[in-house]
Amino acid sequence: MSEIWAKSVNEKNNNKRVTLSNHVSDVLKVFEFFKKKFSDNQFILNAAEIAIFFHDLGKVLPSFQIKALGNIGYYPRDVVYEIPHSLFSVFWINIDKLKEKLNSEEYLNYIISAIAYHHWKDNFDEIISLENKQLKQVCEKVIYEWKDELKENLDKEFGKISSYDEYKELIDVNITWLKAILSHRLFVNLAVPPYKFDYHPLRGEVKKEWIFISGVLQRCDHFASWCEEEGIEEELGNVEIDAPEKENVTKIISRSIGDKAWQFKELEKCSEKNTILIAPTGYGKTEFAFLWSSGEKLFYTLPLRASVNNTFERAKNAFGCNKTGLLHSDADVYLLDKSSDETGSIKLCELAKQLSYPVIVSTGDQFFPYALRPPGFERIFVSLSYSRIAIDEIQAYSPKACAIIVKFLEWVYKMGGKFLLMTATMPKFVIDYLKDVIPDFCKKVNFVNIYEKEKDAFSKLYKHKIRLNLIETKDKQFDIPDEIIREVLQKAKDNKRVLVILNTVGFAQSVYDKLKNSADEQLKERIFLIHSRYTLKDRENKEFDYINNKFKNPKTEDVGKILVATQVVEASLDIDADILYTEMCPLDCLVQRMGRVLRRYFYKDGEVINKGNNNKFNLDKPFKAFEKEHSEVNVNVFIFNNNNLQSGGHRVYSRELIILSLAWLWKLKNTQNSLEELFNKITKQKFNNNEIEKLFTDEFTDLISNRQSSGKKSKKSKDENKESVYKYLLSNSDWLKTLDKMEIELSEYDKYILVTLFYSSLKEDGDYLKDFYNTLYILNSGLMSERKVEAERIFRDISDVQIITKNKFEDFKKDTEEFIKSVEHDDKNKRLLFTQFKKSVLSKYVVMYFYSANFELAYKKLIAEVEMDNKWKQRFKRWLSGIYLSDKHDYNYDKGLIKINDEDKEGR
Numbered sequence: 064m065s066e067i068w069a070k071s072v073n074e075k076n077n078n079k080r081v082t083l084s085n086h087v088s089d090v091l092k093v094f095e096f097f098k099k100k101f102s103d104n105q106f107i108l109n110a111a112e113i114a115i116f117f118h119d120l121g122k123v124l125p126s127f128q129i130k131a132l133g134n135i136g137y138y139p140r141d142v143v144y145e146i147p148h149s150l151f152s153v154f155w156i157n158i159d160k161l162k163e164k165l166n167s168e169e170y171l172n173y174i175i176s177a178i179a180y181h182h183w184k185d186n187f188d189e190i191i192s193l194e195n196k197q198l199k200q201v202c203e204k205v206i207y208e209w210k211d212e213l214k215e216n217l218d219k220e221f222g223k224i225s226s227y228d229e230y231k232e233l234i235d236v237n238i239t240w241l242k243a244i245l246s247h248r249l250f251v252n253l254a255v256p257p258y259k260f261d262y263h264p265l266r267g268e269v270k271k272e273w274i275f276i277s278g279v280l281q282r283c284d285h286f287a288s289w290c291e292e293e294g295i296e297e298e299l300g301n302v303e304i305d306a307p308e309k310e311n312v313t314k315i316i317s318r319s320i321g322d323k324a325w326q327f328k329e330l331e332k333c334s335e336k337n338t339i340l341i342a343p344t345g346y347g348k349t350e351f352a353f354l355w356s357s358g359e360k361l362f363y364t365l366p367l368r369a370s371v372n373n374t375f376e377r378a379k380n381a382f383g384c385n386k387t388g389l390l391h392s393d394a395d396v397y398l399l400d401k402s403s404d405e406t407g408s409i410k411l412c413e414l415a416k417q418l419s420y421p422v423i424v425s426t427g428d429q430f431f432p433y434a435l436r437p438p439g440f441e442r443i444f445v446s447l448s449y450s451r452i453a454i455d456e457i458q459a460y461s462p463k464a465c466a467i468i469v470k471f472l473e474w475v476y477k478m479g480g481k482f483l484l485m486t487a488t489m490p491k492f493v494i495d496y497l498k499d500v501i502p503d504f505c506k507k508v509n510f511v512n513i514y515e516k517e518k519d520a521f522s523k524l525y526k527h528k529i530r531l532n533l534i535e536t537k538d539k540q541f542d543i544p545d546e547i548i549r550e551v552l553q554k555a556k557d558n559k560r561v562l563v564i565l566n567t568v569g570f571a572q573s574v575y576d577k578l579k580n581s582a583d584e585q586l587k588e589r590i591f592l593i594h595s596r597y598t599l600k601d602r603e604n605k606e607f608d609y610i611n612n613k614f615k616n617p618k619t620e621d622v623g624k625i626l627v628a629t630q631v632v633e634a635s636l637d638i639d640a641d642i643l644y645t646e647m648c649p650l651d652c653l654v655q656r657m658g659r660v661l662r663r664y665f666y667k668d669g670e671v672i673n674k675g676n677n678n679k680f681n682l683d684k685p686f687k688a689f690e691k692e693h694s695e696v697n698v699n700v701f702i703f704n705n706n707n708l709q710s711g712g713h714r715v716y717s718r719e720l721i722i723l724s725l726a727w728l729w730k731l732k733n734t735q736n737s738l739e740e741l742f743n744k745i746t747k748q749k750f751n752n753n754e755i756e757k758l759f760t761d762e763f764t765d766l767i768s769n770r771q772s773s774g775k776k777s778k779k780s781k782d783e784n785k786e787s788v789y790k791y792l793l794s795n796s797d798w799l800k801t802l803d804k805m806e807i808e809l810s811e812y813d814k815y816i817l818v819t820l821f822y823s824s825l826k827e828d829g830d831y832l833k834d835f836y837n838t839l840y841i842l843n844s845g846l847m848s849e850r851k852v853e854a855e856r857i858f859r860d861i862s863d864v865q866i867i868t869k870n871k872f873e874d875f876k877k878d879t880e881e882f883i884k885s886v887e888h889d890d891k892n893k894r895l896l897f898t899q900f901k902k903s904v905l906s907k908y909v910v911m912y913f914y915s916a917n918f919e920l921a922y923k924k925l926i927a928e929v930e931m932d933n934k935w936k937q938r939f940k941r942w943l944s945g946i947y948l949s950d951k952h953d954y955n956y957d958k959g960l961i962k963i964n965d966e967d968k969e970g971r
Contacts, residue, residue: 064138064212067123067220070291071132081291083122084223089287090115091226093302097279100303100449107272110170111279113161114177116230118280121151123213123220124201139212144201146190149182153254154205155217157235164233170272172255177277179254181284183438185850191250198250202241210236258438258847271478278445285442286417293413301414306421307382309358315381316350323668325513326351333509337476337501339494340485342513343521343811344658345616345637345665348485349374352453353381355483356422360450364427366459369606369636372397374455375424382422388415390425393599395898396906405895412898418446427460427468432854434471436847447480456634458488458651462831466838467858469493473500476507487658488651488818492825492835495749514815517666521811524671525687526661529698531647531728533803536703541710543574543701547644548581554642555586555623559694560614562640563627564656566648568594570710572958575627589613589624595631596960600906606636614638617663617674632659639663639675641692644699646709649720650727650821654814657698664688666811687808696806704799717830722793725802727821729766732807742816745823752826759788759824767791767798789826864914865946867921868954875908879939880929897942909946910960918947 069086072079094115101108122128126145128137153175162171180187190198205213214236221227221234240253257273286302320326326347329340334357342348352363363378365371368391375389389398394415398408415423430452433440452475457468475482484493498504514521534544554561563578565571575592582590591613593605610616614626616639630648632638633655639662648656663675671680671688680686689697702708708721731738741762750758767788792798809817825832848854867875882904886896922943926936953961 064215064219065128065136066134067137067216068128068132068134069119069122070288079294082220082223083119084220086119086287086291087116087221088224089291089296089299090118090283091224092299093283093287094279096300096303097283101275101279104275106170107275110165110174110272111177111276113164113230113233114174114276114280115283116224116226117152117156117174117234118178118181118284119148119152120155120178120217120234121148121153123155123217124148124151125209127151139209141204144197144204146195146198146201147182147184147187150179150187150190150198150250150254151201152178154202154237154241155214155234156237157233158237158239160235161233169270170276173270173273173276175254176257176273177280177441180256180258180438181277181280183256183258187256191254191256194247194249199245202244205236206238206241206245210238257441258436274441274444274478275448278441278443281439281442282418282445286419289413289417293410302417302419303360304386304414304419304421306356306358306360307386312353312356312358312381316353320347320350324350325516326354329511330354333511336509337481337507338483338485338509338511339489339497340483340511340513341489341815342485342487342511343666343815344487344655345662346487346513348455349377350381352455352483352485353378355453356451359421360446361422362430362447362450362452363422363424363455364430364452365424365455366427366634367631368393368426369603369631370456370634371424371426373610373637378422378424386421388420388423390415390423390429392426393901393906396599396902397603399898399902405899409895409898418442427454427464428855428858431464431468431471432848432851432858434467434474434842435854435857437851437854439851444474444478447475448478449480451481451483453483453485455485457484457486457493458490458655459634462835463838464858465490465493466835466842469496470839470842472497476501488654488815489822490651491746491819491822492832496839514812518812520666520669520682521815522813523682523685524664524666524811525685525808526664526689526811527657527698528687528689528696528806528808529657529700529728530696531700531702531725531802531805531807533702533704533799536705541570541703543577545581547699547701548574548577551578551625551644552582552586555582555589555625558621558623559641560618560623560639561625562614562632562638562643562645562656562659563625564632564643564645565627565629566646566709566711566715568596568629568959569962570646571627571629572961575958578625578627586623586625589622590627591625592627592958593631593636594629594959596910596912598907598910598954601956601959609638610636614640619675630656632656637662642694642697642699645701647700647702647721647725648709649716650724651818652716653700653724654818657809657814660697661688661692685810702799702802704796706796708796713830719793719825719830723821723824725799726763726766726792727817727824728807729802729805730762730820731809731813731817732805733765738813738816738820742820746819750823752828755824755826756787756789759792763788763792766801863911864918865909866912866918866949866952866960867908867946868910868952868960869948869950870953871908872924872948875904876925876929878904878907879925883929883931883935896938900942905942905946908954910954912949912952912960914947915949915951917951918949921946921948924948 067083068080069083070081094112097111098108124145125137125139125141126143127148128134129140130142130145158171162168165171189195217234243253244250257277282302287299290296290298324347329351334355338355340348340351363374365374371391375387378387388411395409395412398411399405402408414420430443433443454468457465460468472482472484497508501507536542551561551563563574565574571592571594575590578590579587591609593609597605609626613624616637618639618641626640630652633652638659640660643656643660645656664671664673669682671682671686702725708718709716745758827833827836848857882900922939925939925943951963953963
């Protein structure tokens with residue numbers, strides 16, 4: 064008889080040996096928490112407990128004990144015959160007696176599946192879907208040589224567990240299944256996997272009970288394993304840290320927003336319901352989400368890391384540092400930067416990864432890809448079943464990502480969790496889909512629309528006056544005219560904060576250069592640039608500086624300055640500018656960009672307040688904030704008169720979105736009455752393509768017929784315009800001249816109406832919505848991703864990779880050599896090595912860029928040029944996986960990534 068180990072002896076747990084009985088007991092201790100969460104369904108709890116008890120039986124395999132764990136005294140001795148231990152576990156369950164105990168064939172299948180696939184590997188498919196030689200050899204070995212000895216090992220080991228007697232008769236060699244494999248039966252026919260679209264049982268609706276059993280097993284197993292590896296078994300009870308008291312959170316938030324704020328009024332109606340919140344930018348949506356959590360577990364998601372980090376700091380103030388977790392790809396570096404306690408910072412990061420905190424602030428890509436149900440989705444879904452999730456800024460995602468998000472929300476609803484969807488500019492097609500998939504939508508989802516509730520006030524509040532500027536340019540050549548450059552510089556000299564937003568990195572860099580080259584020496588020092596093609600360290604430094612210093616909201620100083628940016632500032636940086644110069648973009652994005660201008664003016668309790676000087680203005684008549692700032696026009700929009708209309712072409716925004724945005728701006732300017740009647744008509748129903756075509760014929764024929772063009776129009780062309788105004792607008796540009804120098808005053812309510820009309824008038828077969836509905840069709844057909852990384856790629860819909868520029872490689876190499884020396888000299892904590900390397904080296908050199916087949920793998924060059932032992936070579940092979948070297952770019956702190964001898968016209 065031999066002792067069965069569950070974990071290898073290593074430095075992490077102070078060389079402590081964790082036996083299989085220790086591990087199963089630990090997992091059962093963690094499970095005690097979930098008994099409280101699901102106390103109303105004892106049958107599921109019993110099934111989950113059985114799955115936990117049996118999940119690691121397969122570790123009895125000799126090769127796993129000796130070869131994988133280093134248990135060299137183990138018998139029988141063998142290192143040749145091996146299969147994944149989770150698959151091997153099912154051969155040690157007495158299926159007949161388990162079926163008898165459960166009295167359910169269905170639940171038997173759920174338990175077997177949960178056990179077999181609780182550690183899914185990429186090579187599982189070739190083992191379970193085909194006749195596998197190794198699997199047959201192991202089965203044969205068990206039947207004819209090992210069965211008695213392995214059974215004796217299991218009995219001895221599990222006999223140490225207090226609840227062993229309850230399950231003793233269920234642990235036995237499963238000769239029937241072993242022989243079935245030898246008789247050419249496939250493993251997949253014994254244990255149905257949950258991660259493959261190909262398998263018929265999962266093409267239909269996945270049963271919630273299946274997800275609960277697998278998810279609880281995964282949560283408990285992962286957390287117990289982490290505690291064991293860290294040598295902190297006393298933390299087993301913290302798999303779910305208690306949420307802060309609802310009353311305490313309410314008290315803290317009321318101190319900052321007042322106990323009569325709109326958030327408290329609305330909360331009375333929706334604290335126990337799924338909720339959709341539409342409110343202007345800077346209007347306190349975050350505080351509403353914190354209050355809406357109502358003392359339950361809260362996941363709060365945003366699209367960008369900068370906004371996630373900012374919200375995390377706010378959440379800590381509301382909920383407490385020991386109740387709030389941070390989750391994104393560089394959270395470990397951020398937390399390490401904020402604290403001198405290295406071990407404590409990593410623990411904070413790990414607790415967030417384990418989903419243990421009652422409040423977790425995260426980027427959306429940490430959760431939404433699980434809508435594709437990759438391996439491990441059950442642990443996320445089961446956590447959502449007793450939690451609340453707030454999704455902020457949904458308009459910032461691509462149509463494909465939006466489709467995945469609404470599918471994810473459908474799953475949240477099915478699992479019994481609650482969602483809060485909030486934004487300033489809600490796409491109507493998102494609401495339409497949720498109405499289709501949530502029965503009794505109006506009863507189960509509360510709709511809070513601050514624009515409508517404060518319609519009278521928002522109709523009188525004007526923060527922005529825009530001017531459309533048509534710029535003549537040759538196709539694919541983009542430049543800001545010199546007179547506009549001079550105008551921007553003059554505004555800064557007049558002590559204005561000027562924000563310039565371009566749609567691509569390359570264009571932003573060229574405009575930045577032009578401004579710097581034209582500015583006097585004093586102003587040059589107050590011209591700044593921000594975009595996505597900086598290293599993590601440089602971008603964080605710039606964002607922190609702009610948020611907390613140069614463009615801090617509210618503006619309080621009287622110093623002119625210029626910030627040139629891409630759309631990274633739309634929904635992440637809480638900055639306050641006086642004037643905006645921007646390329647044309649879709650209406651919802653334009654509204655977000657305008658939200659960075661005069662951000663210090665906000666509406667509260669019947670008054671407009673300037674946070675910069677605390678001046679207050681009543682709204683008994685229209686209030687125009689831009690006039691208070693001595694600026695007639697404070698939003699200047701550039702439209703390039705070529706096929707693309709904007710520097711990114713269709714790669715950044717589709718022509719369809721740009722054209723329809725311009726058309727609706729024209730409509731607002733040229734309508735005889737307000738757009739409310741049209742708004743009320745179009746939002747009460749879902750328009751099909753024919754109805755949208757009629758809408759455009761009724762509302763936009765004048766835009767086409769009044770266009771400035773030479774020559775007379777034939778009767779035929781008039782008729783064609785009447786037949787398809789929508790198509791004409793998209794395929795012709797001559798009508799754009801009508802828009803040049805057009806000025807439009809926009810109330811806050813106008814913005815809401817415009818964006819709603821814009822999204823409501825998109826055709827389903829147009830470029831934008833086609834992506835959304837095609838993605839939903841595929842998801843609803845049962846698409847499942849076999850790997851988490853593949854699900855993340857589909858969600859992000861990007862081909863970016865990490866690169867290090869050749870001009871920085873020598874510095875990178877030198878810092879890497881210094882890092883190796885420091886580790887060997889100081890004997891750093893091995894658990895922190897990768898995080899330390901990310902923080903001190905990678906964060907200074909790695910930039911995101913489009914993948915090229917000509918890129919060289921960074922680790923190959925590093926290993927070739929730096930002397931190191933095999934252990935370090937293996938580390939860098941892992942750490943630098945997917946990081947490339949580029950000789951087509953340079954990098955500097957001022958401008959970021961620069962494409963050599965060719966302007967970079969892509970990216971944000």
